[in-house]
Amino acid sequence: MTIKVTYIEHDGTEREVIVEEGVNLMDAALDNMVPGIDGDCGGVCACATCHVRVDPDWADKLPAMEDTENAMLELADARDDRSRLACQIIAAPELDGLVVHTPEGQH
Amino acid sequence: MPEPTAVSTMTDAPTNNNAVIIGAGQAGAQAAFSLRQQGFKGRVVLVGDEPTLPYQRPPLSKAYLAGELPEARLYIKPQGFYDKADIELLTSARVEGIDPGARQVRLAGGDTLAYRHLVLATGGRARRLNCPGADDPRVHYLRTLEDVRGLQADFVAGKRLVVIGGGYVGLETAAVAARHGLQVTVLVARPTVLNRVCGPEVSRFFTQVHRDAGVALCCDTAITAIRAESQYLVIDTNNGYSVQADLLVVGIGLEPNLELAEAAGVSCDNGIATDENGRCSLPDIYAAGDCASHPSAIYARRLRLESVQNAVEQAKTVAASICGKHRPYTQAPWFWSDQFDLKLQSAGVVSGFDQSVVRGDPETRSFAVFYYRAGVLIAVDAINRPTEFVAARKLLDQGLSPSSEVVCNEAIPPADFAATVTGAKPVASHG
Numbered sequence: 001m002t003i004k005v006t007y008i009e010h011d012g013t014e015r016e017v018i019v020e021e022g023v024n025l026m027d028a029a030l031d032n033m034v035p036g037i038d039g040d041c042g043g044v045c046a047c048a049t050c051h052v053r054v055d056p057d058w059a060d061k062l063p064a065m066e067d068t069e070n071a072m073l074e075l076a077d078a079r080d081d082r083s084r085l086a087c088q089i090i091a092a093p094e095l096d097g098l099v100v101h102t103p104e105g106q107h
Numbered sequence: 108m109p110e111p112t113a114v115s116t117m118t119d120a121p122t123n124n125n126a127v128i129i130g131a132g133q134a135g136a137q138a139a140f141s142l143r144q145q146g147f148k149g150r151v152v153l154v155g156d157e158p159t160l161p162y163q164r165p166p167l168s169k170a171y172l173a174g175e176l177p178e179a180r181l182y183i184k185p186q187g188f189y190d191k192a193d194i195e196l197l198t199s200a201r202v203e204g205i206d207p208g209a210r211q212v213r214l215a216g217g218d219t220l221a222y223r224h225l226v227l228a229t230g231g232r233a234r235r236l237n238c239p240g241a242d243d244p245r246v247h248y249l250r251t252l253e254d255v256r257g258l259q260a261d262f263v264a265g266k267r268l269v270v271i272g273g274g275y276v277g278l279e280t281a282a283v284a285a286r287h288g289l290q291v292t293v294l295v296a297r298p299t300v301l302n303r304v305c306g307p308e309v310s311r312f313f314t315q316v317h318r319d320a321g322v323a324l325c326c327d328t329a330i331t332a333i334r335a336e337s338q339y340l341v342i343d344t345n346n347g348y349s350v351q352a353d354l355l356v357v358g359i360g361l362e363p364n365l366e367l368a369e370a371a372g373v374s375c376d377n378g379i380a381t382d383e384n385g386r387c388s389l390p391d392i393y394a395a396g397d398c399a400s401h402p403s404a405i406y407a408r409r410l411r412l413e414s415v416q417n418a419v420e421q422a423k424t425v426a427a428s429i430c431g432k433h434r435p436y437t438q439a440p441w442f443w444s445d446q447f448d449l450k451l452q453s454a455g456v457v458s459g460f461d462q463s464v465v466r467g468d469p470e471t472r473s474f475a476v477f478y479y480r481a482g483v484l485i486a487v488d489a490i491n492r493p494t495e496f497v498a499a500r501k502l503l504d505q506g507l508s509p510s511s512e513v514v515c516n517e518a519i520p521p522a523d524f525a526a527t528v529t530g531a532k533p534v535a536s537h538g
Contacts, residue, residue: 027180033187040419042163042180044170046443046452047416068450071493074522075500 003096007034007052010104019091025100026050026087036102043087045069050086051076052100061094077103124149126429127212127220129202129367130228131155133163134396134418136183138226141426143192151194152220154212156201159252160186165415168249168279168358169445172262173287181252205371207389224429227379227387227394228422229364231413236271236357240333245340246355249276261354264288269342269352271330273300275444276358278313282446285320292323292350294342296359299326304453306463308476309488313446316472320447361413363398376400378411383435385425393428395421404437405503406456406485414442439503441496448472452496455486455503464511466495475499477514484508495521 001021007029008014017032019025029037029050038049045068054062059082065073069088073079086100126142128135131153139153155161162181170176179185189196201215205225212220233248235241247258262268268284270277273295284291293300299310300317317324327346333355334341340352368379374388378400385393385401396418400411420438427434444451449472460478467474475495478486484507487499498521502509509524519527 030185030188033185033191038419040415041443042166044443044445044450046450068493071497074494074497 001093003091003093003098005091005095006097006099007036008099008101009036010102021091021093023091024087025052025089025091026085028091029086029102034102037086039087041087045072045085045088048072048075048085051079051103052084052086052089053080053082053103054084054089055099055101056082058095058098061098062089123221124223125221126151126224126226127222128153128226128228129205129212130226130230130364130396130398131157131161131196131198132228132230132396132418133161133183133415134230134399134422135226135228136161137419137422138228138395138426139194140184140188140192141423142429143194145426145430145432147426147430149223151192152197153189153194154197154200154202154214154220156199157251157253158199160184160189160196160198162252163415164250165443167252167255168276169283172249172255172280173283174259178252202367205367205373205392207371207373207392210391223391225392226422226425226429227368227373227392227398228396228418229367229379229398231361231363231397233357234360234362236330236333236359238330238332240335240340243333243335243340243355245335245353246333246357248357249280250361258354258356262287262289266290266353267339267351268292269294269340269350269355270358271355272358272360273297273302273324273326274304274358274360275301277356278317279444279446280356280358281317281322281324282320285317285322286447291321292352293317293325294328294330294344294350295324295326296329297326300324303458305457305488306460306476306478308463308465308469308474309451309490312469312474312490313451316447316449361397363411365398368394368398376409378409380409381421383424383437384428384433385421385436386428393425395425401436403456405439405506410440410456412440412456414440416441437504439500441500449490450493452489452493453486454489454496454499455484457486457488460485462511464515466515466517467492475514477511479508479511482508484514498522498524501525 002018006016019028026039040049041047160182204213233250268289270281270293281291329345332343342350365375374380379394397413400409403410424436442453462479473491475489475492489496507528513527
């Protein structure tokens with residue numbers, strides 16, 4: 001089972017990628033040559049370098065943040081209420097069509 | 108004739124604006140990509156002596172050892188990123204020498220690479236156990252992917268594992284092994300675990316965590332010999348007792364790879380010495396990662412750090428310097444370690460503290476220790492306390508030192524610590 005996810009760069013460039021269910025959006029970005037997501041800690045929620053903003057339409061479809069993700073996001077540039085860490089967003093059927101924005105800071 | 112590899116075509120004149128990076132670990136790979144991100148237009152050649160794409164080392168003693176992560180997920184970036192960024196990756200390529208006068212790197216096999224800019228990201232190697240019997244094939248180290256592959260066959264439930272060393276690698280390995288049903292003994296020569304990197308509260312805590320998980324953990328215990336019986340090993344200790352093992356994992360520290368730099372006349376001081384911009388003592392030579400020692404403004408001394416953050420930040424600084432930009436490396440160090448259900452996150456450098464205070468109760472498996480020297484906050488260890496960790500990083504980066512009374516007071520949220528410091532600007536959302 002796969003879903004479609006669109007990454008939009010700060011300059012407006014859009015990339016639609018197919019993501020296997022269960023794969024997190026940080027790994028999916030790496031697998032699909034999506035720039036702007038560093039993921040220095042390898043996806044263990046320790047570094048906040050995979051910051052993305054989630055389109056408001058999707059915010060309530062995502063599982064709620066764990067405390068660690070919420071805390072770590074304080075280290076991301078210009079965090080706002082759409083901010084998430086891509087490594088903590090796992091592809092699932094209800095997220096088919098998800099749109100996330102990569103911030104300028106990580107480029 | 109040397110084999111017709113990509114190397115033999117590399118005849119750039121030294122004046123060409125190319126960069127050669129020796130070492131394809133976290134720092135080397137980061138330097139290569141950061142050069143492109145900073146707009147570097149010349150050739151970028153990344154030379155590594157391992158056969159694979161550059162990979163992350165932290166999971167080797169965590170998720171990868173546990174079998175929870177496929178090898179491809181260890182790679183820092185897939186091959187496509189190197190192709191797209193036009194980074195030439197030479198794998199299984201060993202550098203034998205550097206000639207700074209001729210601006211050349213000499214590879215095993217006789218090929219040479221001319222460089223305009225040279226980055227030394229040579230990393231380090233696992234310190235070897237030095238006792239009779241230490242060369243037995245059942246004695247393993249945990250530094251490379253190859254090391255993990257070599258021990259996986261014996262890393263199965265019921266086997267007797269002896270871990271030598273009570274640092275992060277040793278304890279993480281013990282934690283994974285205990286979870287997998289191995290019988291685990293940890294022998295630590297020093298009086299406590301995490302002796303160099305944490306204070307006594309954290310050492311005590313992790314000692315108890317491991318013992319509760321069934322790990323036999325013995326400090327003040329040095330190995331005197333390893334004897335091979337027909338089916339197993341016997342490890343003799345200085346305390347007079349012996350332990351049987353089916354396999355050994357040695358995690359007694361890292362030795363930085365300085366030989367190339369030293370032979371080339373690059374100054375070393377417990378690491379390849381750089382300035383805050385990553386520059387070495389010889390022109391157009393830079394260093395980053397585990398091999399490099401940099402001047403820390405926060406600690407007013409040189410630091411050689413072994414961490415992902417240090418590798419990434421130093422490499423970014425080096426890339427900026429090569430591109431003529433000023434991006435001094437000033438970030439406070441940070442680090443993480445995962446053991447069992449615990450996430451230890453550290454900010455700063457603990458060594459030299461004269462006071463430590465605990466926020467929260469270690470019994471709850473969620474607490475933070477704040478370390479001070481002469482009344483100034485120098486480091487924080489946070490166990491399952493990411494909010495404290497985040498606050499600590501910000502405080503250390505800004506040179507702010509809330510009092511020990513403040514940080515112990517659970518009624519004050521960590522985000523408010525900065526505002527308690529005399530002279531600090533109040534945080535907008537709380538002011």
